[in-house]
Amino acid sequence: MGRLHWNFADRSRWSGPWLAVGVIALAGCLHALWWRDALLTQRQDMVERAARLARRAAMQQRPAAPAVPAALETVFAEMHYPWMDMLDSLRAATPAGVDLLTLEPDSGAIRRVHIRGVADQTQSVFELVTALHQDPAWSSVQLVSQARNGDASPPPGQHSIAPLPGGPGSSGALPPTLSFSLLAEWRGL
Template sequence: MSIRIDFSRTRRHTPWPWLVALALAGWAAWLGLQYRDTQAELLRVRGESARVAAAQARRAQAAHPEPIRVAPERVRAINAAIGQLNVPWLDLTEALEAVRPEGITLLAMQPDATHSTLLIVAEADRAEMLADYAQALAARPPFRRYTPVKQNQVTALGKPRLQLSFELEWAS
């Protein structure tokens, strides 16, 4: 009986290294396809984002149009009108009525807000009454001083009366 010993290695063909290589190649191919799909999706999202941003910009521009240019003289006229509306009527009328004696009739009040003056036209029987009234107003806040403008003699109901126009300056 003889035993035969073979020291050379026998070659067996095992398929597992090839299967591992094939699996790795398939996995790499799948990763490549996923990368391509992700890049395509990224490009689509960026394009959509740009379209949305452009639409928002158009809506914002439509919502906020260019400011209207107004001529300087029109701005001055608007500011003057607003100034006339901001006349402190309550203070002025309270001061006018507080010192008005019997026998004096207020015919007109015309404010000038730009100069803080009030033109008063008053009527009375005597000039001294009108002068005293104007001086009393100038001494009472919110007024500071008065300036006589015009004096007329008028006839009302067959009776001669005196009209005095004067400006009162008020403290702003």
């Protein structure tokens, strides 16, 4: 004879395999939540470290100095010339009959100057060049140009200045008949 099923009660849904699946699913969800929290904590630590490094780098970097325009570079270069020493040396070397009109820095080299003036004789210009060659404060003195003229006015386009006060050529008994230009390098003393 066969077995009779006299128990009509429903089986419990929480029994057996369903219970195991539920426990595994709950464990998986808890693990995912723990992993998410760990990743968020790591992300926050990385963001804080990057912010600290950025602040430290910003403090270490000094602001770059603005570039100096080329026009100001020439002005600053001219300011480095020892003008008073040059003028005193030129006064001492200038012979009688020579009037120096301009003294200006050369744009191509530091401490090189153009000297323009007028003289009553060619020999006076050569005496000036010789005197500057003998002065240890000057080097590479060159006569760039000389031209005969009938009056004491400088060439067109040149701004003349008064002769050096107290210089040997400031008396000017004869009108100057020779314009000249020198290029010299100042070494200093």
